[in-house]
Amino acid sequence: xxxxxxxxxxxxxxxxxxxxxxxxxxxxxxxxxxxxxxxxxxxxxxxxxxxxxxxxxxxxxxxxxxxxxxxxxxxxxxxxxxxxxxxxxxxxxxxxxxxxxxxxxxxxxxxxxxxxxxxxxxxxxxxxxxxxxxxxxxxxxxxxxxxxxxxxxxxxxxxxxxxxxxxxxxxxxxxxxxxxxxxxxxxxxxxxxxxxxxxxxxxxxxxxxxxxxxxxxxxxxxxxxxxxxxxxxxxxxxxxxxxxxxxxxxxxxxxxxxxxxxxxxxxxxxxxxxxxxxxxxxxxxxxxxxxxxxxxxxxxxxxxxxxxxxxxxxxxxxxxxxxxxxxxxxxxxxxxxxxxxxxxxxxxxxxxxxxxxxxxxxxxxxxxxxxxxxxxxxxxxxxxxxxxxxxxxxxxxxxxxxxxxxxxxxxxxxxxxxxxxxxxxxxxxxxxxxxxxxxxxxxxxxxxxxxxxxxxxxxxxxxxxx
Numbered sequence: 001x002x003x004x005x006x007x008x009x010x011x012x013x014x015x016x017x018x019x020x021x022x023x024x025x026x027x028x029x030x031x032x033x034x035x036x037x038x039x040x041x042x043x044x045x046x047x048x049x050x051x052x053x054x055x056x057x058x059x060x061x062x063x064x065x066x067x068x069x070x071x072x073x074x075x076x077x078x079x080x081x082x083x084x085x086x087x088x089x090x091x092x093x094x095x096x097x098x099x100x101x102x103x104x105x106x107x108x109x110x111x112x113x114x115x116x117x118x119x120x121x122x123x124x125x126x127x128x129x130x131x132x133x134x135x136x137x138x139x140x141x142x143x144x145x146x147x148x149x150x151x152x153x154x155x156x157x158x159x160x161x162x163x164x165x166x167x168x169x170x171x172x173x174x175x176x177x178x179x180x181x182x183x184x185x186x187x188x189x190x191x192x193x194x195x196x197x198x199x200x201x202x203x204x205x206x207x208x209x210x211x212x213x214x215x216x217x218x219x220x221x222x223x224x225x226x227x228x229x230x231x232x233x234x235x236x237x238x239x240x241x242x243x244x245x246x247x248x249x250x251x252x253x254x255x256x257x258x259x260x261x262x263x264x265x266x267x268x269x270x271x272x273x274x275x276x277x278x279x280x281x282x283x284x285x286x287x288x289x290x291x292x293x294x295x296x297x298x299x300x301x302x303x304x305x306x307x308x309x310x311x312x313x314x315x316x317x318x319x320x321x322x323x324x325x326x327x328x329x330x331x332x333x334x335x336x337x338x339x340x341x342x343x344x345x346x347x348x349x350x351x352x353x354x355x356x357x358x359x360x361x362x363x364x365x366x367x368x369x370x371x372x373x374x375x376x377x378x379x380x381x382x383x384x385x386x387x388x389x390x391x392x393x394x395x396x397x398x399x400x401x402x403x404x405x406x407x408x409x410x411x412x413x414x415x416x417x418x419x420x421x422x423x424x425x426x427x428x429x430x431x432x433x434x435x436x437x438x439x440x441x442x443x444x445x446x447x448x449x450x451x452x453x454x455x456x457x458x459x460x461x462x463x464x465x466x
Contacts (some may be wrong), residue, residue, distance in 0.1 A: 006063040007443035011056045012393045014208040017144045024048035024111040026136045028253045064251035070233035080247045083317045087249045092323035100224040100260045103159045104151030105134045121152045135259045141466025154220040156262040156381050160210045163348030164203045171200045178353035183456040186404040188397035199355035205381040206347045221264040229258045232272035275314035287311035432457050
């Protein structure tokens with residue numbers, strides 16, 4: 001502004017759904033957590049509807065001075081990494097210590113009074129309430145047109161059931177056979193469309209066993225809590241204290257799609273901080289650089305440093321969680337809770353032409369039913385021997401496809417959803433084209449056309465998957 005005042009004005013992407021609930025919930029979440037002492041930007045004003053002079057929904061919020069952690073993340077020395085992760089875990093501990101009377105998402109009560117006929121659950125501070133769940137997959141694409149239960153959820157079982165019933169309603173109204181969305185996997189399916197009815201059948205199986213499984217999770221892990229929906233370095237603002245030279249977290253950004261869920265459904269190391277695929281990280285072995293690092297060439301040194309950094313972040317996040325956030329540490333240590341978490345994730349995910357992940361997890365439930373539930377009664381679902389054999393064969397094919405995909409990812413250097421930095425874009429495009437040409441020339445002629453038509457890095461019309 002002319003007087004030097006600075007703020008951030010945010011408007012939603014055109015594809016954001018549901019706009020009203022997303023804006024209203026993000027504002028209420030930020031204000032509630034800020035009032036609880038967390039370093040969340042102040043909201044000056046907002047409009048969850050487009051009925052205003054700007055003709056768009058908006059949030060006016062504080063500009064937090066500092067540096068994005070992602071801008072300095074790879075250059076930080078070990079003491080700074082350890083300090084920042086300790087602060088993150090301590091902030092999460094304060095956040096997760098807050099209990100809520102129901103699941104869903106947070107709102108100002110006044111915003112929901114005019115928008116929903118469904119019940120809302122007030123907090124002790126009656127200015128706030130728990131209302132519909134704004135997690136993206138609950139509204140994704142044409143799901144926003146469905147009149148289904150999205151909360152507030154009265155208990156953990158209601159939370160587990162709502163996600164699957166939402167997807168069943170979508171399949172009933174909009175479902176159709178589809179080629180798998182992930183094109184690198186299509187060859188494993190013989191380039192054949194997969195039946196949405198098979199996925200619906202597996203969702204019904206999930207609903208048959210979910211109540212028995214959730215009843216076996218620790219009672220404390222079923223209490224409703226809140227967590228940052230996308231905790232990654234780019235959403236953390238840091239500043240170095242002139243007095244102590246310590247790097248301090250001064251802001252946590254981007255609370256869009258935050259939800260209140262049972263603790264065991266929130267647990268785990270955030271995706272951008274975990275290194276679960278590495279045996280050293282899995283075993284929580286203190287990381288170290290190779291003893292001969294000075295003898296390695298530059299590319300080998302870079303790889304060793306990157307691996308060391310990933311291990312360091314995973315290790316210290318896990319160890320700090322064990323020390324400072326015991327509630328969070330305990331949830332992933334319960335095998336039933338983590339198994340239900342996996343089932344919940346697969347059952348609530350949007351249908352994209354595959355039911356394999358959900359099906360294999362259901363099969364695992366039938367094979368470990370007594371250990372999971374302690375019940376002598378048989379599992380209420382079952383699979384035919386031939387179905388089990390075919391599913392196992394498909395698993396082997398998909399594992400190869402996924403490994404090949406990771407190999408391509410390493411060669412080209414892309415991240416989630418094939419994202420690359422601006423600086424690497426031209427090089428990535430060139431490498432992708434070379435990889436495609438090389439593969440096509442080595443393939444038998446009968447496979448070449450199908451591979452080219454389903455090449456996983458080409459543009460694709462996603463309308464049928466919405």
